Amino acid sequence: MQDVTALPEEIPMEVQLTDAELEAHRERITSFIASIVDDAGAESAVIGLSGGIDSTLTARLAVEALGADKVHGLILPSTTNPEESMSTAEKAAQRLGIEYDVIEIEPIVSAFFDAYPDGADTQTAAGNVRVRTRAVLNYFVANTENAIVLGTGNRSESLTGYFTKYGDQAVDCNPIGNLYKHQVRQLSRHVGVHDSIIEKPPSAEMWQGQTDAEEMGITYDLLDAVLILHVDGPLSGRATAETLGVDQSAIDRVVELYEQSAHKRRLPPVPEELDL
Ligand SMILES: Nc1ncnc2c1ncn2[C@@H]1O[C@H](COP(=O)(O)OP(=O)(O)OC[C@H]2O[C@@H]([n+]3cccc(C(=O)O)c3)[C@H](O)[C@@H]2O)[C@@H](O)[C@H]1O
Ligand SMILES: Nc1ncnc2c1ncn2[C@@H]1O[C@H](COP(=O)(O)OP(=O)(O)OP(=O)(O)O)[C@@H](O)[C@H]1O
Numbered sequence: 001m002q003d004v005t006a007l008p009e010e011i012p013m014e015v016q017l018t019d020a021e022l023e024a025h026r027e028r029i030t031s032f033i034a035s036i037v038d039d040a041g042a043e044s045a046v047i048g049l050s051g052g053i054d055s056t057l058t059a060r061l062a063v064e065a066l067g068a069d070k071v072h073g074l075i076l077p078s079t080t081n082p083e084e085s086m087s088t089a090e091k092a093a094q095r096l097g098i099e100y101d102v103i104e105i106e107p108i109v110s111a112f113f114d115a116y117p118d119g120a121d122t123q124t125a126a127g128n129v130r131v132r133t134r135a136v137l138n139y140f141v142a143n144t145e146n147a148i149v150l151g152t153g154n155r156s157e158s159l160t161g162y163f164t165k166y167g168d169q170a171v172d173c174n175p176i177g178n179l180y181k182h183q184v185r186q187l188s189r190h191v192g193v194h195d196s197i198i199e200k201p202p203s204a205e206m207w208q209g210q211t212d213a214e215e216m217g218i219t220y221d222l223l224d225a226v227l228i229l230h231v232d233g234p235l236s237g238r239a240t241a242e243t244l245g246v247d248q249s250a251i252d253r254v255v256e257l258y259e260q261s262a263h264k265r266r267l268p269p270v271p272e273e274l275d276l
C-alpha cells in the first residue's frame with residue numbers, strides 16, 4: 001500500500017485549513033444543521049454513534065447547533081464492533097451530555113441470517129445487513145420523536161462510494177459531507193474531539209480487523225490528494241502521479257473507486273420518457 005504521510009510542500013492544495021477557515025466550516029455546518037431541523041419542522045436530531053471520528057465530530061457540531069437536549073445518540077453494537085469502540089461512543093455521548101440508547105443489533109441481524117442463510121457467511125453482504133439494520137433503527141427513532149437523521153458521510157467516502165447503499169448513506173443530511181477525510185481530522189482537532197478518537201484508524205467495523213485504508217488499498221492522505229488534484233481538480237492522472245511522487249497505479253485505483261461507485265451518488269434511474 002502506498003503512503004504519503006507528508007505531502008510535498010509545493011502542492012497547491014487547500015490541504016491545510018487555517019484556523020479562520022476551520023471556524024468558517026464550523027459556522028457553516030452548525031447553521032446547516034439548525035436550518036435542516038427547523039425547515040423540516042422537526043424537534044431534534046438522531047445520530048448513530050460508533051466511537052469513530054465522523055460520528056463524534058458530527059454529534060459535537062449538532063450539539064453546538066441544537067443544544068444537547070435536542071440530540072439523541074444511538075449506540076448500536078454488533079458482534080463485529082470491538083467493545084472499546086462502543087465504550088468510546090458511550091464516553092463521547094456522556095461528554096456531550098446527550099441522551100443516548102445502547103441497542104444490541106445482533107438479535108435483529110440473526111433474524112435476517114436465519115431468513116436467508118446463504119448470505120450469512122459472506123463478509124460484505126453480512127456486514128451490510130448490520131449497517132442497514134442501524135439505518136432502520138435510526139429512522140424508527142426519528143419517526144417516533146419527529147427528528148431528523150444526521151448522516152456522518154464525508155467527501156472522501158462519497159467520491160469513492162465507501163459506504164453501504166441505503167445503509168449508513170440512508171440519512172436526511174450529511175453535515176460534514178463537504179469535507180475530505182483529512183479536513184474532518186483538522187476540524188475535529190479544532191473543536192476539541194479527543195485525540196484518541198482522531199488518531200484511531202478509520203474502520204467500518206463490519207468485520208473484525210477491517211480498516212478503511214486496507215480495504216480501499218490506499219491511505220486517506222494519498223486518497224484525498226488524488227481526489228483534490230485529479231478527480232475534483234484539473235490535473236491529469238499522470239501529472240497527479242508525478243506531483244505526488246507515486247505510481248500511476250494509485251491514481252488508477254482512485255479513479256476505479258470513483259467510477260464504479262457512480263450509481264451510489266445518484267437517485268435510482270428510470271427509463272427515458274416515451275416520445276408518444
Ligand atoms: N452499476 C450499478 N448500478 C446500479 N446499482 C448497482 C450498480 N452496481 C452495483 N449496484 C448495486 O449496489 C450494490 C452494492 O453496493 P452496497 O450494497 O453498498 O455494497 P458494497 O459497495 O459492495 O459494500 C459496501 C462497501 O462500503 C464499505 N462501508 C460500508 C459501510 C460503512 C463504511 C464506513 O466507512 O464506515 C464503509 C464496506 O466496507 C464495503 O466496502 C449491489 O448489490 C447492487 O445492488
Ligand atoms: N456500532 C454503531 N452504532 C451506531 N452507529 C454506528 C455504528 N457503527 C457505525 N455507525 C454509524 O455509521 C457511520 C459510518 O461509519 P464510519 O466508520 O464511516 O464513521 P465513524 O465510525 O464515525 O468514523 P471512522 O471509522 O472513520 O473513525 C458512523 O459515523 C455512525 O453514524
Ligand SMILES: [Mg+2]
Pocket residue numbers: 050052053202203204205
Ligand atoms: Mg467507524
